[in-house]
Amino acid sequence: MRRLTCFLIWFLLSQTPGFEIPTDGLPEFVDYEDLVELAPGKFGFAPENRRQQRSLSGESEETMGAVDQVTLYSYKVRSTITSRTATTIIESKVVNNSPQPQNVVFDVQIPKGAFITNFSMTVDGTTFRSSIREKTVGKALYSQARAKGKTAGLVRSKALDMENFRTEVNVLPGAKVQFELHYQEAKWRKLGSYEHRLYLQPGRLAKHLEVDVWIIEPQGIRFLHVPDTFDGHFEGVTVVSKGQQKAHVSFKPSVEQQRICPSCLETAVDGELVVLYDVDREKKAGELEVFNGYFVHFFAPESLDPIPKNILFVIDVSGSMWGVKMKQTVEAMKTILDDLRAEDQFSVIDFNHNVRTWRNDLVSATKTQVADAKRYIEKIQPSGGTNINEALLRAIFILNEANNLGLLDPNSVSLIILVSDGDPTVGELKLSKIQKNVKQSIQDNISLFSLGMGFDVDYDFLKRLSNENRGIAQRIYGNQDTSSQLKKFYNQVSTPLLRNVQFNYPHTSVTDVTQNSFPNYFGGSEIVVAGKFDPDKLDEIQSIITATSANTELVLETLAQMDDLEDFLSKDKHADPDFTRKLWAYLTINQLLAERYRSLAPTAATKRKITKKILQMSLEHHVVTPLTAMVIENEAGDERMLADSPPQDYSCCSGALYYGSRVSPDSIPAWANASPTPVVPMPVEGRVLESTPPPHVMRVENDPHFIIYLPKSQSNICFNIDSEPGKILNLVSDPESVGILVNGQLVGAKKPNNGKLSTYFGKLGFYFQKEDTKIEISTKAITMSRRSRTSVLSWSDTVHVVNQSVLISVKKGKAVTIALDKEMSFSVLLHRVWKKHPINVDFLGIYIPPTNKFSPKVHGLIGQFMQEPKIRIFNERPGKDPQKPEASMEVKGQTLTVSRGLQKDYRTDIVFGTDVPCWFVHNSGKGFIDGHYKDYFVPQLYSFLKRP
Amino acid sequence: MIILIYLFALLWEDAEGWGFRNGIFHNSIWLEQAAGVYHREARSGRYKLTYAEAKAVCEFEGGRLATYKQVEAARKIGFHVCAAGWMAKGRVGYPIVKPGPNCGFGKTGIIDYGVRLNRSERWDAYCYNPHAKECGGVFTDPKRIFKSPGFPKEYEDNQICYWHIRLKYGQRIHLSFLNFDLEDDPGCLADYVEIYDSYDDVHGFVGRYCGDVLPDDIISTGNVMTLKFLSDASVTAGGFQIKYVTIDPVSKSSQGKNTSTTSTGNKNFLAGRFSHI
Helix, strand or coil, X not given: CHHHHCCCCCEECCCCCXXXXXXXXXXXXHHHHCCCCCCXXXXXXXXXXXXXXXXXXXXXXXXXXXXXXXXEEEEEEEEEEECCEEEEEEEEEEEXXXXXXXXXXXXXXXXXXXXXXXXXXXXXXXXXXXXXXXXXXXXXXXXXXXXXXXXXXXXXXXXXXXXXXXXXXXXXXXXXXXXXXXXXXECCCECCEXXXXXXXXXXXXXXXXXXXXXXECCCCEEEEECCCCCCCCCCCCEEEXXXXXXXXXXXXXXXXXXECCCCCCCECCCEEXXXXXXXXXXXXXXXXXXXXXXXXXXXXXXXXXXCCEEEEEEEECCHHHCCXXXXXXXXXXXXXXXXXXXXXXXXXXXXXXXXXXXXXXXXXXXXXXXXXXXXXXXXXXXCCCCCHHHHHHHHHHHHHHHHHCCCCCCCCEEEEEEEECCCCCCCCXXXXXXXXXXXHHCCCCEEEXXXXXXXXXXXXXXXXXXXXXXXXXXXXXXXXXXXXHHHHHHHHHCCEEEEEEEEECCCCCEECCCCCEEEEEECCCCEEEEEEECCXXXXXXXXXXXXXXXXXXXXXXXXXXXXXCHHHHHCCCCCCCCHHXXXXXXXXXXXXXXXXXXXXXXXXXXXXXXXXXXXXHHHHCCCCCCCEEEEEEECCCCCEEEEECCCCCCCCCCCCCXXXXXXXXXXXXXXHHCCCCCCCCCHHXXXXXXXXXXXXXXXXXXXXXXXXXXXXXXXXXXXXXXXCCCCEXXXXXXXXXXXXXXXXXXXXXXXXECCECXXXXXXXXXXXXXXXXXXXXXXXXXXXXXXXXXXXXXCCCEEEEEECCEEEEEECCCEEEEEECCCEEEEEEEECCCCCCCCCCCEEEEEECCCCCCCCCCECCCHHHHCCCCEEEEEEECCCCCXXXXXXXXXXXXXXEEEEEEEEECCCCCXXXXXXXXXXXXXXXXXXXXXXXXXHECCCCCCCCCCC | CHHHHHHHHHHCCCCCCCCEECCEECHHHCECEECCEEEECECCECCCECHHHHHHHHHHCCCEECCHHHHHHHXXXXXXXXXXXXXXXXXXXXXXXXXXXXXXXXXXXXEEEEECCCCCCCEEEEEECCCCCCCCEEECCCEEEEECCCCCCCCCCCCEEEEEEECCCCCEEEEEEEEEECCCCHHHCCCEEEEECCCCCCCCEEEEECXXXXXXXXXXXXXXXXXXXXXXXXXCCCEEEEEEEEXXXXXXXXXXXXXXXXXXXXCCCCCCCCECC
């Protein structure tokens, strides 16, 4: 049925007397002449007005037989996506080769939520251009000078996720028409990809059919896929070229290729061209793009453990669910339950006029429980009425109770998923009262999602219900794939990765920030925030994102330079340098419309204020919204057409999974500022990490050079360890009291230098037994695990995470500081080398202040010196190398020969380091360290040192 | 009957009457509440109510036991329940729209167990309560006037009402506005009435209305129509009264006249006609 309803362009015949349209010869029409005689289009769907017109003109039925000689000369669709901001232009040229005037209809489908920005049309030499006006102004203009024989309009489509733009023009014999439509939209990431759909329905063979999609993503394109949506007909026609940050999809079937079969006159181009892609975000959690006085901030972290969820499925099993709906719901529920994670808690409530529960409390999603719940659901026989009020209140009660009794993991997310097909018929029937009841009893950590089954639901009720309780509603259409729609929706919310996500832009010249506070972030999606700033006052933008993950509090700091993108954008002719402004405007207008839609405005004055803002922005950014209309007029201004937007639902930013709220963009939560240890500077205070490093610390750098500072004798003792790649050395092992472990794994250089293969620390493992926290720092990433939950931090972000008493602070590309209570701290520096360096590899340096409070039993290559051994250095004398004097050192009952040397400390200068003079102990520290260095090998990254 | 509905669906693909849609027999043919009639069972389960208890259940919700006629009227528009229940005057039966092997002995209609002599038999109940909801509902009568909640008083904030008009196949609906006063708002983003020339509020969008200008009459293309009224969180107004009458199937000649006087249906959208402000 959909097929029948979605013709992109209908070329319709009608034998009406031609309206007067000026014709000025045919000089430009030469190239149309050689066009092969194309098929009569599908004209089984002549509009009603044809019948009407026919009866008016008194023509007979015969006119139906007139051969359609309207030919489609060209049909071009061009889309450019720059950082999720898509602009599409549809252009089509048509000529009337018949001896009769013809009605030509340009009818294109555009995605719901897209903003139309421009339309132009040339009818036989007369050009019509569009402008965006306030609706009433547009209407007044229209009534002054209606165009004869032409109409234009935006129509809410019968199709569910799109609407139509339709123009109808009467064309004289021999005349040509050219249409061009522009629209804008934002791409929302869903289930791990962006989807760009173009509806291609030229309705007939086109001499030139060209579709181009250019994608420019500064973050880099991770994958791009063009699924076959034409049943293999156009195999090999679609050409995809993909570079690092740019991609181009081209679809240009020849007339022969367009034919549905070799001798057919019908076109096979009748469907959607879909482009799926995702961007690279392995390196960075947040992407802040700044340009032309606007910034857009994309946030889609992935390497986080899912937050456990407490989920209540509230399923309508009333009589109206009988049949396919129930079957499909049961089928979907079985998969959904199987997808629950072991750490999730759940229950199922089914309701008709009575409310039943599978379990009265939340239970863990173990295999047996899930199996039992599935059996329960399978047995449901729908009947009776619909008591939504009581069902929801029961669900809320169960969650609230569990929360009050402390049965919920404080770091979990609570969700209610309501599946219903109807309006209440039992119990509380007043919809506004149900809304009130739910709002009153629901705790503010619960999100309510609603799925409206079928067409005949009181969907607005479900939408209001969800939107005011931190969720969204979705209509589940049709019958056949109800089950997959349900699953797809569930998959979108099944993986909460963060809670309380807030975006802060502390600088005062940042203004007009879009919604920047979100209750949840779900894996596979993306949060987008945009704003304005004054480029004269700021040349970089700072953002601080605060959020709670499964195991930590997270503070993510990003700095973006004003002109970071300038170079990149100027190099590509398809890149839209205006994308930041467009995306900001798109988000702002949609959010304002949603605010109006969600009926939150408490007073008429507020409403007027929002309306004024929407109107002003729609005019300023030239978009058709419910408050504006597009006036299309000829140059003389004596013929006009009008197109305005059909009302639609702006419930949640047109396709985004989130609706957020606005908070002051510089209101950083208190906990993000509260540093558990003063050693670690916080970014908010504007200090640089380790700007004033404690002068004397224990450190290991380079191919591991150890520098041990002995405070009592105020001297530095150094030694090297030369071992093999892969070996793990214990640095600190303190199993007593708190239980602290630091191990380092060696990596080798790419090849030997002067016959010697250098080794470096490529990976460090920290284990804090009491906190049950393991931190692995490699040259690639920082991974923190607590019990079974893991967060991965990237070296490309400046980020702080607080996990009980452990604070990890990453300074982008430079250093990690780990602080434990106020007692201990460790710093790790990242040494990056040129990627193509023939020998050197990236490595880590570690710094441990001697003030760390270990137990007396602490050991390890560094740990053992926390209990300072008595040393005496005497008999300083010139060495073989005059630069390196020698001396004797008495330590641990032995006398060693040591040489004077210089080692490096890189805390203030990561490239050159600062020199640290020290006494060098030869033979891998033999005599200075307890035993042999090989005694410090441990089997695993988190193994304690076995004491002899 | 199914074939009839199927043909109808094909013919009037825009109208989207209930019945077949997308090749699937649309389920809501089994309305759980129709024409004010609904089915009730005891909290403890099926067939647990005596006649007196059944009466009490209906009265508790502000209604009364439905008469045989009322159940039949509801059945005609899709009320289908596979459970015998008390009706008024001690009658027991149940409404069947689509016969099934386990239900209704393969027959459609009210499966009538007759008037029971023993009033302590335990069955379910069929209640009649046309005014259970503050607004909205399914109308099947040939003509009717319906109003915004509380009319002629002002309507309240945060209202959501859905009206579904379902007439017989072949009939059409002539809608006229008697009173109309909703909060005026450019774009009708505040309070509004929306009208759909279809079974639901997705297809066949006709218009969104607000302000105090009386909208023009509307004639449906099919036998169904959906109207909804939403008010937002602030500012109310006088409300509205809308009347509809049935247009019976007409001969060919007059059909053309109807089409030309009203612009309904999806096929004939004119510029700007979706915003009758």
